[in-house]
Amino acid sequence: MTVAPHFDFKNGVLHAENVPLPTLARQFGTPLYVYSRQALRDAWESYRLAGEDRNVLVCFGMKANSNLAVLNEFRKLGAGFDIVSGGELARALAVGADPGKIVFSGVGKQVWEIQAALKAGVKCFNVESEAELAQLARVAGQMGVIAPVSLRVNPDVDAQTHPYISTGLKENKFGIAIEDAVRVYQYASQLQSLRVVGVDCHIGSQITEVSPYLDALDKLIVLIQTLAGLGIHIEHLDLGGGLGIRYTNETLVTPKTLLDQVFERLAAKKLDSLQIVLEPGRSLVGNAGILLTTVEYLKHGDAKNFAIVDAAMNDLIRPTLYDAWHSVEQVSPAGHDQVRTYDIVGPICESGDWLARDRRFALQQGELLAIMSAGAYAFTMASHYNTRPRAAEIMVDGDQYHVVRPRETIESLFAGETPLA
Numbered sequence: 417m418t419v420a421p422h423f424d425f426k427n428g429v430l431h432a433e434n435v436p437l438p439t440l441a442r443q444f445g446t447p448l449y450v451y452s453r454q455a456l457r458d459a460w461e462s463y464r465l466a467g468e469d470r471n472v473l474v475c476f477g478m479k480a481n482s483n484l485a486v487l488n489e490f491r492k493l494g495a496g497f498d499i500v501s502g503g504e505l506a507r508a509l510a511v512g513a514d515p516g517k518i519v520f521s522g523v524g525k526q527v528w529e530i531q532a533a534l535k536a537g538v539k540c541f542n543v544e545s546e547a548e549l550a551q552l553a554r555v556a557g558q559m560g561v562i563a564p565v566s567l568r569v570n571p572d573v574d575a576q577t578h579p580y581i582s583t584g585l586k587e588n589k590f591g592i593a594i595e596d597a598v599r600v601y602q603y604a605s606q607l608q609s610l611r612v613v614g615v616d617c618h619i620g621s622q623i624t625e626v627s628p629y630l631d632a633l634d635k636l637i638v639l640i641q642t643l644a645g646l647g648i649h650i651e652h653l654d655l656g657g658g659l660g661i662r663y664t665n666e667t668l669v670t671p672k673t674l675l676d677q678v679f680e681r682l683a684a685k686k687l688d689s690l691q692i693v694l695e696p697g698r699s700l701v702g703n704a705g706i707l708l709t710t711v712e713y714l715k716h717g718d719a720k721n722f723a724i725v726d727a728a729m730n731d732l733i734r735p736t737l738y739d740a741w742h743s744v745e746q747v748s749p750a751g752h753d754q755v756r757t758y759d760i761v762g763p764i765c766e767s768g769d770w771l772a773r774d775r776r777f778a779l780q781q782g783e784l785l786a787i788m789s790a791g792a793y794a795f796t797m798a799s800h801y802n803t804r805p806r807a808a809e810i811m812v813d814g815d816q817y818h819v820v821r822p823r824e825t826i827e828s829l830f831a832g833e834t835p836l837a
């Protein structure tokens with residue numbers, strides 16, 4: 417039975433590709449992030465096919481999962497990268513990413529980050545305010561280089577997703593309001609050390625309809641035409657990331673559906689020679705990973721039953737932060753105990769430390785659970801809260817597996833701290 421592509425039950429035991437998850441738990445302990453290399457490749461393939469014979473650049477939104485093994489896999493497949501910090505730039509360069517395929521997003525780029533990106537020679541800065549534009553022009557001028565820029569335009573469309581991950585509405589902190597865009601583009605085009613190359617937007621995340629993208633596209637097409645009339649020629653249009661994945665039974669928009677419709681509209685306006693840049697994060701990695709955890713204790717009560725596991729909100733914060741649903745699977749269901757309704761909770765001293773609520777299981781102490789869809793925004797959002805080392809990350813490849821990041825040691829967590837004499 418397939419739970420997610422490349423995570424299947426074989427002989428009653430959940431596997432990642434050909435590797436039984438209990439084998440990994442025995443060898444590396446839990447909690448443990450387990451990724452499927454083939455699932456990464458398949459996710460990439462759906463973008464590649466969608467962009468085939470078209471001028472499309474896919475820049476992996478690496479905030480979703482920035483492990484070097486994941487980045488290197490995508491780099492070899494031809495991906496560019498969407499970065500939001502000097503740290504992410506360093507990771508991209510560490511796997512030999514082509515700077516000409518890196519776009520630099522984010523509302524608060526600092527001077528050192530701008531300098532590092534200019535030095536590397538990134539494809540484009542996605543600029544989010546006039547103040548940032550001025551700063552970028554100043555830093556580039558001092559370095560004697562020309563900075564390629566897009567303005568991240570806020571098209572004021574509703575991505576119909578969770579408020580915390582919706583970014584294209586007026587009330588969000590992101591981007592430059594579409595009404596101001598022409599004026600700010602004119603300002604940018606006058607700055608000596610800048611070269612206007614694109615238009616950018618990103619309207620939100622976990623989007624499950626095409627219409628918000630098309631609403632944004634229509635507004636951006638008008639902008640691009642207006643700019644052309646003013647002598648400002650746009651080479652690429654970056655539509656950001658945001659395609660959703662299946663956490664439960666969502667119906668999804670495929671990259672092909674999205675790009676077919678985007679190019680149809682561009683062709684109708686004779687703009688199909690524009691390069692389209694996409695910045696998918698979640699849809700490339702989300703379902704390629706799971707978080708493996710052990711049931712430490714069962715606690716049965718009048719009001720609630722709790723399964724206390726060894727993973728916690730510091731390993732996967734999405735449930736408590738966004739009220740997000742992650743499927744939970746028993747790795748080797750024995751099926752003989754009494755079925756009860758459980759909250760799956762971690763050991764952290766917070767009532768918000770839960771991973772799943774009201775799930776029906778017949779659980780036993782010591783058994784393994786797999787928290788599904790933990791390939792995106794899981795490890796990258798992990799913390800050390802309660803002095804918990806971050807869990808190891810394993811990449812499964814057929815019947816092989818590799819530690820792509822070992823479990824942190826407790827000593828390393830306070831190695832840099834110094835008590836005063």
Ligand code: LLP
Pocket residue numbers: 477479480498521522581618620621622656657658659695696697698699734738792793
């Ligand atoms: N580009 C920009 C400028 C972004 O801000 C993001 C995500 C992406 C691309 C990638 O979006 P994706 O394809 O992954 O939807 N932590 C939240 C998601 C935050 C998304 C932030 N921006 C979560 O766990 O749901």
